[in-house]
Amino acid sequence: MTVITANNTPCEINVSRIGQTVEAAIRGNWVLDAETPALEPVFAQLGDGAGINRLVFSTEALGRWDSLLMTELIRLLDFCAKQGIQVDTTTLPEGIQGLLSLVNAVPERAGARRQEIRTPWLEVIGKGGLRIYKDCQALVVFIGEMALSVTTLMRGKARFRWIDLWMYIQDCGPAALPIVSLISLLVGLILAFVGAVQLALFGAQIYIADLVGLGMTREMGGLMAAIIMSGRTGAAYAAQLGTMQVNSEIDALKTMGFEPMEFLVLPRMLALILIMPLLCLYADLMGIVGGALVTVSFFDVSLVEYLNRTANAVHIPDFTIGIVKCAVFGILIALSGCMRGMQCGRSASAVGDAATSAVVTGIVFIVIADSLMTVMCNRLGV
Numbered sequence: 180m181t182v183i184t185a186n187n188t189p190c191e192i193n194v195s196r197i198g199q200t201v202e203a204a205i206r207g208n209w210v211l212d213a214e215t216p217a218l219e220p221v222f223a224q225l226g227d228g229a230g231i232n233r234l235v236f237s238t239e240a241l242g243r244w245d246s247l248l249m250t251e252l253i254r255l256l257d258f259c260a261k262q263g264i265q266v267d268t269t270t271l272p273e274g275i276q277g278l279l280s281l282v283n284a285v286p287e288r289a290g291a292r293r294q295e296i297r298t299p300w301l302e303v304i305g306k307g308g309l310r311i312y313k314d315c316q317a318l319v320v321f322i323g324e325m326a327l328s329v330t331t332l333m334r335g336k337a338r339f340r341w342i343d344l345w346m347y348i349q350d351c352g353p354a355a356l357p358i359v360s361l362i363s364l365l366v367g368l369i370l371a372f373v374g375a376v377q378l379a380l381f382g383a384q385i386y387i388a389d390l391v392g393l394g395m396t397r398e399m400g401g402l403m404a405a406i407i408m409s410g411r412t413g414a415a416y417a418a419q420l421g422t423m424q425v426n427s428e429i430d431a432l433k434t435m436g437f438e439p440m441e442f443l444v445l446p447r448m449l450a451l452i453l454i455m456p457l458l459c460l461y462a463d464l465m466g467i468v469g470g471a472l473v474t475v476s477f478f479d480v481s482l483v484e485y486l487n488r489t490a491n492a493v494h495i496p497d498f499t500i501g502i503v504k505c506a507v508f509g510i511l512i513a514l515s516g517c518m519r520g521m522q523c524g525r526s527a528s529a530v531g532d533a534a535t536s537a538v539v540t541g542i543v544f545i546v547i548a549d550s551l552m553t554v555m556c557n558r559l560g561v
Contacts, residue, residue, distance in 0.1 A: 190206070190207035190208055190209045190210075190213045190214075190215070190216060190242075190247075190248075191205075191206050191207055191216050192204065192205050192206070192216055192218070192221060192251075193206070194220070194221050194224050194225075196224065196231070199230050199231055199232050199233060200231075200232075200233045200234075200235060201224065201225060201231055201233070201234050201235070201264075202234075202235050202236070202237055203221065203234060203235070203236050203237070203255070204236075204237040204238075204239075204240065205236060205237065205238050205240070205241050205248070206240035206241065206242075207240070207241070207242055208242040208243040208244070209241070209242075209243070209244040209245070209247050209248035209251070210243055210244065210245050210247060211245055211246065211247050213247065215247060215251065218251060218254060218255060221255065222258055225258065225259065225262060225264060226258070226262055231264060232263075232264060232265060233264065233265045233266075233267065234255075234259055234264050234265070234266045234267065235267045235270060236267070236268065236270045236271050237270065238270060238271055238272060241272070244272075244275070248275070249275065249278055249279075252271075252275065252279070253279075253282060256279070317518070317522065318518065321514070321517075321518045321521070322514070324440045325440060325444065325445075325448070325514070327440070328438070328440045328441045328444065328445045329445070331441060332441075332445060337441050337445060338437060338438065338441050338442060339441055339442045339443075339445055339446050340442075340446075343446045344446040344449055344450060347446055347447050347449075347450035347451075348450045348453065348454055350412070350415075350450075351408060351411075351412045351450055351451055351454050352450075352454040352457065352458070355407070355408065355411060355412070355458065356461065358407055358411065359403075359404055359407055359458055359461060359462055359465070360461075360465050362403055362407055362462075363395075363400060363403060363404070363461075363462040363463075363464075363465035363466045363469070364465045364466070364468060364469040365469065366395070366399050366400075366403050366466050366469065367391055367395060367465065367466030367467060367468065367469025367470040367472075367473075368469040368470070368472065368473050370390060370391045370394050370395070370399065370466070370469075370470060371387050371390075371391050371469065371470040371472075371473035371474055372473055374386075374387050374390040374391070375387055375473070375474075375477070375478060378390075379478070384474065384478040384479065384480055385480055385484060385485075385488055386488070387470060387473070387474045387478070387480070387485075388470065388471075388474065388480075388484075388485045388486075388488035388489045388492060389488060389489075389492040390470075391466060391467060391469075391470030391474075391489075392467055392470070392488075392489040392492050392493040392497075393492060393493060393497060394466075395462070395463045395466035395467055395470075395501075396463045396493050396497040396498050396500075396501045397497050397500050397501055398501070398549075398553070399466060400459055400460075400462035400463040400466055400501055400505075401455075401459040401462070401501045401502070401504045401505035401508060402504075402508075402545070402549055403462060404455065404458045404459055404461075404462040404505060404508075405455070405505060405508035405509070405511075405512065405545045406542060406545060408451070408455065408458070408508075408509070408512055409512050409515070409516075409537075409538055409541035409542050409545060410538050410542075412451065412512065412516065413512045413513075413515055413516035413537045413538055413541040414516065414534040414535075414537050414538050415516070415534075416447055416513065416516030416517050416520055416537065417515075417516045417517075417519040417520040417523070417530075417533045417534045417536070417537035418520070418530055418533065418534045419520065420443060420444075420516075420517060420520025420521055420523065420533075421519075421520045421523030421529065421530040421533040421534070422530055423443070423520075424520070424521070424523045424524075424525065425523070425524075425525055425526065425527070425529070425530060429443070429521070439521070443517070444513075444517040444521070447513055447516075447517055448509075448510065448513035448514070448517065450513075451509035451510070451512055451513040452506060452509045452510060452513070454509070455505045455506055455508060455509030455512075456502040456505050456506050456509075458505065459501050459502050459504075459505035460498070460502070463498070463501060467489060470485075471485050471486075496561060500556060500561060503552075504548075504549060504552055507548055507552070508545050508548065508549075511541060511544040511545055511548060512541045512544075512545070514544070515537050515540040515541040515544055516537040516541065518537075518540075519533045519534075519536045519537040519540060520533055520537065
């Protein structure tokens with residue numbers, strides 16, 4: 180006779196073998212707050228392939244029991260079923276027999292267990308294409324509605340509160356100056372250091388001013404301001420409109436006769452269109468200041484020489500290109516933020532998804548628009 184003790188605890192199960200029959204002796208109190216004995220030794224005894232074909236139970240020493248015992252018995256019965264071992268449950272208490280009969284009375288529903296399903300790559304591509312098509316369709320519809328709202332504004336019939344417009348200007352203008360100042364200053368420092376590495380080889384440190392001035396005014400000033408505002412203001416617009424969507428405030432506005440595109444989207448877009456060129460000029464200034472700090476502090480160039488060189492290198496068309504780009508970026512940021520907010524679902528997680536999608540969409544639009552405008556300026560010789 181072989182005896183296996185699963186665990187030396189108040190509740191335990193001992194296994195003994197007589198010929199082709201295995202007897203499982205269940206002892207102790209099998210309650211949820213007890214330490215559960217391991218069944219692996221029992222499984223090892225039953226699955227050793229030595230001609231075992233029957234399992235019986237002995238419950239003379241069984242005390243109190245609850246769902247813990249039922250759970251372990253079901254595990255044991257499932258293992259025996261897989262091994263083809265017959266189980267005799269007649270020696271178990273009547274309560275346990277009744278519960279086991281209920282467990283086996285209703286078979287498991289087909290497909291109840293989750294199975295890993297591999298989606299074909301063609302289906303993935305197709306769903307992605309449909310998703311892009313729906314996004315493009317929604318973008319065209321939103322642009323059309325926005326154009327109608329702008330037309331209504333030009334006719335002097337747009338319905339929105341002017342105090343909201345000034346509030347949005349305050350939020351995306353003066354309130355954004357600290358972060359724009361920091362990032363633009365650091366970008367100017369980086370441009371100066373990167374240019375100095377190569378220019379110092381030829382003793383042409385004075386041309387750092389040309390590099391920083393032209394780089395900030397034509398490209399980096401407006402681009403960095405736009406990316407900052409996309410993450411700051413675009414996400415805020417999406418979250419605000421998404422929360423209004425969740426609270427059914429947009430539906431309430433429609434019920435009262437207000438057009439959401441005019442009342443909610445139009446003032447936000449106007450605020451960004453008006454403020455972005457000013458932020459671009461401010462970012463250009465801070466970038467030039469950052470380049471001056473590097474050039475004057477680390478290279479043999481005076482502040483007067485740096486300013487004179489910058490004035491000679493940077494002209495009005497350079498500022499104009501940056502301002503026009505930044506105004507376009509403002510339209511794209513407002514478009515992406517408001518569109519994702521208006522498309523938001525009716526849950527809290529949908530608001531977060533809308534804010535994230537607004538930032539991603541805004542940055543993608545900004546990069547694409549900047550690339551196209553840069554190529555156009557290059558082709559036109561501007």
